[in-house]
Amino acid sequence: MSKPVLGIILGIVLGAIDGMTSWFTPAVRDMMTGIMIGSSIKGLLAGLIIGFFSRKVSDMTKGIIFGGIIGLALALLVASMPGEGGEHYWIEIMIPGTIVGLILGWATQKYGKPAVAK
Secondary structure (H helix, E strand, O other), X not given: OEHHXXXXXXXXXXXXXXXXXHHHOHHHHXXXXXXXXXXXXXXXXXXXXXXHHHHXXXXXXXXHHHHHHHHHHHHHHHHOOOOOOOOOOHHHHHHHHHHHHHHHHHHHHHHOEOOOOO
C-alpha cells in the first residue's frame, strides 16, 4: 500500500480512536459523535500530509518528527477553538493529537510502499 493511502486509512482509524478519548472528559460526553467525526477528519488530513512527506523523505527519524509536528499543529488548531462555555481543552486535545501524528509518521515510514521511480 502506498504511503499516502496508508496514512489516510490509518489516520481515519487513529483519529476516531483519538476522538473516543474525549469520553474521559465528562463535560464533553454529550458531543462524542461530533468530536469523533472531527477527529477522524483531522486524522485523515494528518495522514495525507504525513503520507506524502514519507513518500518524499525515506528516513524514520525525520518521518516521526514530522508526524509529531503535523499532529501537534492540527491539534493546536482544534484546541484553540473554545467550548460552549469558553473553556479550552489544550492538554486533552494536543497530547492525543501529537501521539496520532507520531504513530502516523512511524507507520508510513515502516509499512508504506515506497514510490516507484518513473
